[in-house]
Amino acid sequence: MKNVIVGILLGVALCLVGGFLFLTRGGMPVKTEGGPLPFELYLAHAALRSAIGTEADRPSPIPADEKNLVGGAHVYRAQCSVCHGEWGRLPSAIAKGMFPQPPQLLPPKTGVTDDPVxxxxxxxxxxxxxxxxxxxxSSLSDxxxxxxxxxxLHAQELPPPAKDVLQR
Ligand code: HEC
Structure with a gap:
């Protein structure tokens, strides 16, 4: 029994040392180019899903009317388009150089139109x-x-005044 416990402790210590050496001796990719590590995407998505939990089901307290969609378009142009793209244009140099790459959220891409608001x-x-x-x-109002x-959410079916703001 004692030998089993010593074996387990040694195994755990070896894993910790291996992980430490991997991180500090150049095994860990730090450049933005290149793909993810094995399981990186799975673990990152699982952590995000569990952090969001049932808050994903929260309904919007404001309606998706023209006034709010035009307001959203102004926010998007000022804060988001540098990474998530301008309407119908290729990704910016900033977006292309990031890891992970920011998804393009406006048409012709479908963006997050399938996600709960x-x-x-x-x-x-x-x-x-x-x-x-x-x-x-801490920088935008609720x-x-x-x-x-x-x-x-409504990027594929926007009223003309909201589209105008995005396409200007
Ligand atoms: C500096 C770049 C940058 C800016 C500015 C930025 N984002 Fe992002 N955003 C990202 C990156 C990178 C991801 C991908 C994260 C990932 O892979 O988990 C992301 C992910 C997202 C997602 C999740 C997409 C998906 O497919 O699940 C949404 C929604 C989003 N951003 C909305 C916004 C909005 C709205 C704004 C502006 C208010 C904004 N972002 C500003 C870089 C940015």
Whole structure:
């Protein structure tokens, strides 16, 4: 029994030393070019899903009317388009140089039109650590965050005044 415990402790210590050496001796990719590590995407997505939890089901407290979609379009142009793209244009140099690459959220891409609006609200309010996605909870009002979340939900079916702001 004693030998088994010593074996387990040795195994754990070896894993910790291996992990430390991997991180400090150049095994860990730090450039933005190149792919993810094995399991990196799975673990990152699982952590994000569990952090958002039932908050994804939160309904928007404001309607997706023309006024709010135009408001969302102004927020998008000022805060988001540098990473998430201008309407119908190729990704910016900043977006191309990031890891992970920011998804393009306006047409012709489908963006997050399939995600619940509460999930988009959560991501915009809190950000996503170590990805470059900023949290806007302390710089945009709650109404502005809902407006831009509604804009992205309805990106494929926007009223002309909201499209005008995005295509100007
Ligand atoms: C500096 C670059 C940058 C800016 C500015 C930025 N984002 Fe992001 N955003 C990212 C990156 C990178 C990701 C991808 C994160 C990941 O892979 O988990 C992301 C992810 C997202 C997602 C999740 C997409 C998905 O497919 O699940 C949403 C929604 C989002 N951003 C909305 C916004 C909004 C709205 C704004 C402006 C208010 C904004 N972002 C500003 C970089 C940015």
């Amino acid at each position: 509460g999930e988009t609200y959560w991501k915009v309010r809190n950000g996503i650590r170590l990805t470059g996605m900023p949290g806007y909870g 109404t502005e965050i809902w407006q831009v979340s509604l804009l992205l």
